Amino acid sequence: MKKVLLFGATGSIGQQTLDIISRFRDSLTLLGISGKLRLDNLLDIAEKFRPPLIALPDEESVSYLAKRLSYKPEFFVGDEGLARMASEPSADVVVIAISGIKGLIPAYYALKNGKRVALANKESIIGGGFLLLSTAQSSGGEIIPVDSEHSALFQLLQKVKSYSLRKVYLTASGGPFLDWDLKDLEKVTPELALKHPTWRMGEKITVDSATLMNKGFEVIEASVLFNLPPEKIEVLIHPQSTIHALVELIDGTFFAHLSKPDMRLPILYALFYPERPNFDVADLSFSPSLTLNLFPPDFQKFPCLTLAYSALKLGHPYPLILEASDEVAVPAFLEGRIKFTDIPRVLEKTLNEFTIKYKPSTVDEILVFHEEVKNFTEEMIKRL
């Protein structure tokens, strides 16, 4: 029986992880959960799965839950609680489904303790991937990516010798504005941006998919996770979201990874790796027919992609700056304070104008630096 710690149980990835755990009750059991604001959801999850460990942001949330629960779990509080629960010795797999840079805390401590980390949280890889990888290497921990494209690449690259690899390709649905004219993007409203054509996800990542910032982040993620230079990573628009990644070999051969767009598949893979359990609830259908389109993205229409490559080439801490700035720009757009087309403008301005006084190298330094960039971006937006 594998014991699973699930950070971010109340979110989109969290819920889908719980679905997998429910379906595989003979092999998986929930050891611990965390949540932040959706306490009633967390309460329901706790009652259903009865995990012995629960991490919460503050004492108030602890007493809210403690009063209503029918059993007595052990509570972990605040950032320190995230670190402590992630260090729990009896855990076999630690799923990091928290959104935002805070995901770095449990990811780092789980790896430091030599655990397998099923990593959905991309902010931690973008801002602190170097730290996570070196920690995993020295402790014997391992990162299994959950982001669908990276799960696909992880699977494909196992079959390829690194010297025979020419390039990797990440696919992007293109988002809801793929066919819009550049000049019309000014008029995009939050309602329109929140309608993703193929995936159901949290709000932040849905907007990032519409600007293609998400794909830009994924280029950075792929570079860090698989140690690839920017010129070996390309993006292809693929509206059907059926091919998740491709690898091109030096003789011109391509391998592709296909599946239905369903995040439960990469979650399942990360939980069971290297095994593959029988799972037939997300099968791909060829009836009536399966059409696959693949074409290069329009960098002019989606400048966030260019920004990601620039940040990647500049190296640490530029990807962290880009990500932190986006964590401010996206809510500002959703609250109607800036236009959709201002998002890349704000990000570019932050990349160019934020003064780097030091290179953050520890978890605490990365979190503080991230906060400094967010404050800088917030001030800049006020002046726009």
Ligand code: NDP
């Ligand atoms: P959601 O917004 O749906 O969920 C986020 C989860 O994190 C919630 O459980 C939330 O708690 C918790 N959380 C948020 N902020 C904090 C914090 N500061 N401290 C502790 N917990 C916090 O996000 P998603 O599930 O969509 O995404 C999660 C991560 O996975 C992101 O990094 C995203 O980029 C990545 N990802 C998601 C994909 C998807 O399909 N959804 C695909 C690939 C990657 P609460 O709700 O209780 O406040």
Ligand code: MG
């Ligand atoms: Mg993805």
